[in-house]
Amino acid sequence: MKTLIAEIALEEALKQGMDGARITQSEGLQRAWSLLSGKPDRLQYAAGASLSIQLYQDGRYGSFSTNRLDEADVRGFVRRAADLVRLLTPDPAYKMPDPALLYQGNCPDLGQFDSRWDDVDEAAKKERLHQVAAEFDGKAGVIASEVEYGESVEHFHLLDSSGFSGGYSQTYYTLSAECSIQADGDEKPQGWWYDASLFWDRFAPAGCGKIAWERAHRMLNPRPLPSGNYPVIVEHTVASRLVSPILSALSGAAIYQQNSFLADSLDQSCFPEQLTLRDEPWTYGAMGSRYFDSEGLATRPRSIIENGVVKTWFLNTYTAEKLGMTPTIEGVSVPVLEAFGAPDVVSMMKALDRGVLITSFNGGNSNGATGDFSFGIEGFYFEKGQVQYPIREMNISGNLLSLWSRICNIGTDYRETTRWKIPSLAFEEVTLQ
């Protein structure tokens, strides 16, 4: 990617008297085709480029973006941006990162870009789309099916006034399948499945339609389940929902505002000893892998929680300064939860004997200051290690620290289709209503 326009923006920012500036240039292309009940429905094509501009002047800070990239437009945009920054009240915590903490390498290949991007035939992509759509043929009760293939390539480059320059390119292929089936009465349960990969040769969407139908079909004939405390398994498809509030609570922004249930948690044993959560940002070929964050701060593999002890707060330059600490990284890249106990849902059900398997969250939220949560859920009641019947319209509620204190299994079955390497989880006892 040519970065001339980013260089022009950087030059203009410094010319306008800014102490520091960071320019991120990105370009991308996306294509998608979708079928509705086997027939062409949508075609989408998108190509774009933009600049993201951060300006610093004596404790003043502004964040700007534009997609009008002619030189005159960019220079004018930066001039106006600098004028706005000068009107602010200084906050000494706003400053450019310490150059010693910036990524210093030359970005060896992290397996993010598929060299076949330009080679794969459009017909081959459409063939996969139609093959998956055909998986719904003859399936009982299908009212409508939707299958979409999407692909994208993104190029990204970051420059700053300290001399930092780094970038990467990423390709992405995905296919999703969804269907609605007729239940008794007016209800039409839906099921979905998808596959995604950074590489065409590893992209294996066959079967997505079949799985989507099975996931819809198994939700037929739900039964009410009495309120109570149950052992609970959270399927790998949705388990990250219980991990992300922990990562949010470990963010510098929440901690310095004292708006986190994990404030004062560093080096404290807040979780059970079996819990180890790591960030593995250098995993070759994994979604989310990167050498530096949006400030240019270098990533490295690190423990976030090690044997229950909090080891990392996510501190960018600003929040670290507010807390009087050294910056770490702005956020997690590739979160990996270390396994213990039964490896997957089937073996967890056998181990727990009786309980609830959660396969979908329906709304809900958590309170970042207290860790209190309440989520709507769908899934199955299981007994003697076997699924008995589907359940819906129920909530799980409690406090996240208390919930995680009852973790009893962390599987090995995470999907490679996202950056979240979070497998199925099992908890000894959760309140369901």
Added chain:
Amino acid sequence: MKETNLIIEGAPALRASSFSLPEAFRLYGVDPDDLKGLARVALSKGGDYADFYFEYSTSDDLMLRDGEVSSVGSHADFGVGVRVLSGEMTGYAYSEKTDIPSITAAAQMAASIAQQPKEAVVAEQAVVLESAQNRYPVVRTWDDYPVLLQKEFLKALDEEVRQQDERVLKVVARLAHSCSKIFFYNSEGVMHTDERPMASLSLTCIMKQGTRVENFSASRSFRCGSELLTEELRHELAREVVSCCARMMEAEQPTGGVMPVVMGAGGSGILLHEAMGHAFEADFNRKGTSVFSDKMGKRICPEGITVVDDATLVSNRGSLNFDDEGTPGQRTVMVDNGILTSYLHDRISAKYYGVAPTGNGRRESFRYMPVPRMRATYMESGRVAEADLIRDIKKGIYVDHFSNGQVQIGVGDFTFYVKSGYMIENGQLTRPIKDTNIIGNGPRVLSDILGVADNLKIDNGTWTCGKEQYCAVSCGMPSVLIRQLNVGGSL
């Protein structure tokens, strides 16, 4: 190209927008003949219809943290989306440049959805739409209330919050305003401009007492200019976040279970948005995947309940002079006296159902194709006092502040997250409650509405709907008693 002006019937004619057609032609570098040529390209492979959505959006924001306004943001987004319809199929492409070669390339991509070439039908005569009433007049521009004054406003807000309660630990305030200059043209010759302002003020208060910390956020958002920033608004928001955060300090998660729920007036409109609004969006019904498919003309609520989706409320966050495919903004009665009377249509679903579009074709930006979306969704007032809804409840909850909601369209299960409310015990509001998810089934809940109060209130918070893409919406409701919902909490 000849032009005819079509004035939409209704209120006294006001200029719809200060963004005129000649300005649009200059900004986007196109003229009527260019547009006809581009439409022919878009229809060159057999499409039935094409439209072009030009947009230039700019936004600015100021953030107050730790007592000072020390960060600012400004963003610009420019481009054109090209849509081609062929039967019910859609081809969509966008360009971030509006020179003719760039738009032509996007039109060619979108055109390829059609596979049976036929002669392109492009109207020779332009039909210029003007809205009868500008629903978002700007009384004072942001240039007339510059950044230094905006900073002072935020600092005064910060001080007001801190003065009200010594437990206030942190205050975060964000002021954001934007303007989108829209120019729309389609192959039927219809064209219009629209200039859409939006101004939002958000305030978060974090309180600490001993080891206990709670936070509460409130916001106001309108399609208006800097007249948003009044002393009244400052007092109102400061009072709201401080009183609600103080209430959170005393609140606990409720004992959960199935129980009667009184939805307080205002933000409880989230119930309508989730329990029925999405299910009435006609794309779901056209595909037959909504639990409300096949319910048109049938009773879905008790008598006396009327639910509206409305683009005509002046300065409302969800209001529109035109939707994003050239249909005039309008008021759509979805449920009339308990009977389902209209879905929310875009052009595609309206054609499928053989009805007129309802002006619900909306999109996040030129990067997205329009789909049926809500605007301001509310229930009309009933006849009883709110206290009458509460009086006979032995045990239930009253809810009045919410953060998010969701719905499963196919089965109708919806949820909304209650940030705060009260227990109802023996007909009285008693202990404050917080952080509970409420879940119910749309069709059942609608038939379970036992009473509607006479206090409709539109909630003017920064509601944003996330169906495939983000759109500004609003909601409203009078207080409503629902026979039973599943309330999350302890046993």
